[in-house]
Amino acid sequence: MSPREYKLIFTGSMGAGKTTAIAAVSEIEPCSTDVANNDSGGHAKATTTAALDYGEITLTGGDKLRLYGTPGQSRFDFMWKILGQGSLGVIILIDNSRPDPLRDLRDYAQAFGDALAESRAVVGIGRWQTHPSPSIEEFHEAVRDLGYAAPVLSVDVRERRDVLMLLDVLFHQIEAAEQHAVPAIADMETP
């Protein structure tokens, strides 16, 4: 069987770490579309993603994960729709240091509702160690209140193993949902 390709989306608020997460695991130099950030109220960082991030991981057996990161701001929501087309699953990254992380979760869950409805999503909570409120359980409840079932994990997207864990959990979700074999991230070749 010829190698397959899987399209996965990293989304979430500005500064949640989408670009960092893809860079942490991509085996190619990631494609980024960072531009100067003029919205210091939204986030103090110097640059922001205007179109997409892109990275790749090759799995044992040759199957490939194509990783796409969305811009975070809602003014770029047209890119969310474009990038979401044909994706197998979605990783929603939340920055728990932001003013209302639960609202962020609801906003992105709504935008990527199709993936959540089909259990093809996982939620990663960043900066939870320094900002423990809302708790992981509160995020679980928020996901349940939205009528979805998605794993919620605390992650540090600068750490390759944390991002791989997110991908692994996402694939288990997809596997459980679709009930057919998909490759395990744990078997991934080291770049």
Added chain:
Amino acid sequence: MSAETKLVSRTEASIYHAHIDALMTLQPEISGVLISTVDGFEIAAKLTPGLSAAKLSAMTSSLLALAEAMCKETASGACRDMVIDAEKSRILLMELPHHKQKLVLAVLCTNKVTLGQVLWAVRTCREQLSRRLDML
């Protein structure tokens, strides 16, 4: 956030609008002009009713960022212009150099426009605008 109130002085805004008006007078086939920040905030615009400057600013930002990434990937050097040739119109996208911050320019034209002519006019406008802004 309103980029016009936070990123642009009244003097700058009047300069932008004057150059937009002059360009549209010179080239009647230009139906709209939009100047925005590289991260998609509107700075100045003159568009036909029904078009959202906010949405088009974000789209211009995405398209030019993607074009730059493609130029980098293909070792093509700096991205100069981007031309979208559509069934009913042509859209030119380009950077607008400014000593304070890099801006982007989107020009909407009818499909009757002579591309070379409008490109020349827009580039000339861009250079004049950059020079004028650098004098501030």
